[in-house]
Amino acid sequence: MPLTYREITVDDLPAVVQVRYSTIENAITPEELETGYGVTPASLAEALRGPVRGWLCEDDGMVAGFAMGDRETGEVGVVAVLPSHEGCGIGVGVLSRVRDWLFSEGHDRIWLKANPDPGIRATGFYERLGWKPTGEHVGDDHVLELHRPGEPVFR
Numbered sequence: 001m002p003l004t005y006r007e008i009t010v011d012d013l014p015a016v017v018q019v020r021y022s023t024i025e026n027a028i029t030p031e032e033l034e035t036g037y038g039v040t041p042a043s044l045a046e047a048l049r050g051p052v053r054g055w056l057c058e059d060d061g062m063v064a065g066f067a068m069g070d071r072e073t074g075e076v077g078v079v080a081v082l083p084s085h086e087g088c089g090i091g092v093g094v095l096s097r098v099r100d101w102l103f104s105e106g107h108d109r110i111w112l113k114a115n116p117d118p119g120i121r122a123t124g125f126y127e128r129l130g131w132k133p134t135g136e137h138v139g140d141d142h143v144l145e146l147h148r149p150g151e152p153v154f155r
Contacts, residue, residue, distance in 0.1 A: 005093055008054035008066060010045045015063040016056060017041060020080045025120050052077070055097040057090045067094035074107040079122075091125060099146065108148045113141035 008016060021030065033039045047070075048054070054068030065081035076098055081090045102110045112131070114123045123144070127133075131144040 003064070003088070003090065003093070004058050005055055005097060006058070008048065008056050008068070010048055012056060012063065013041050013044050013048075016054070016066050017044070019063055019066060019082055020078065022082055023080050024083050026115055026122060053098070053101060054078075055094050057081075057085075057094055059085060064088075065090035065094050067091075067098045069098040069102050069110070071102070071105045074102055074105075074110045076102070076110060076112040079112075092129065095129070103148050109145055111143055111145045113138050114144055115140070116142045 017030070017033075020033070021028065028036075044052075051072040052068055052070050054066055056066040057064050063082075064085040065079075067076065067079040069076045076095065079091055079095050079098075081088075081094075099110060111134070112126065114120075114126055116123060118124075123142075126144050129146075131146045134143045134145050136143040
């Protein structure tokens with residue numbers, strides 16, 4: 001069955017968080033997600049009723065990856081793919097949907113946080129897609145940004 005993409009609903013949250021917990025690099029436990037970031041299934045459900053939207057990819061009905069963004073801040077909050085589905089284009093597929101939505105909401109610049117460790121593939125993944133480091137840091141992560149195509153970049 002081909003991969004399918006659709007917007008995340010509250011009913012998808014149990015499967016979505018299981019994908020997040022299963023990642024090999026930048027793995028996180030439910031406890032770390034709650035204490036470090038304040039993210040719980042209840043807070044995610046509330047966020048989806050507010051400024052947050054996300055898209056997931058299904059493979060034969062199973063959630064294989066997802067990404068979420070925040071309309072108010074222009075932040076891409078998470079991109080996660082099951083280890084068994086890495087390298088299939090799912091990360092690009094879900095991230096591009098969040099990117100396009102945030103630009104359609106009027107953002108000229110969107111951003112995300114990524115681990116700067118060169119041993120972690122995330123930063124290289126984002127940079128290959130045109131994301132640029134800003135020199136800013138949030139905790140141990142560095143901030144990457146992407147500008148709306150055709151928009152001038154002034155610093």
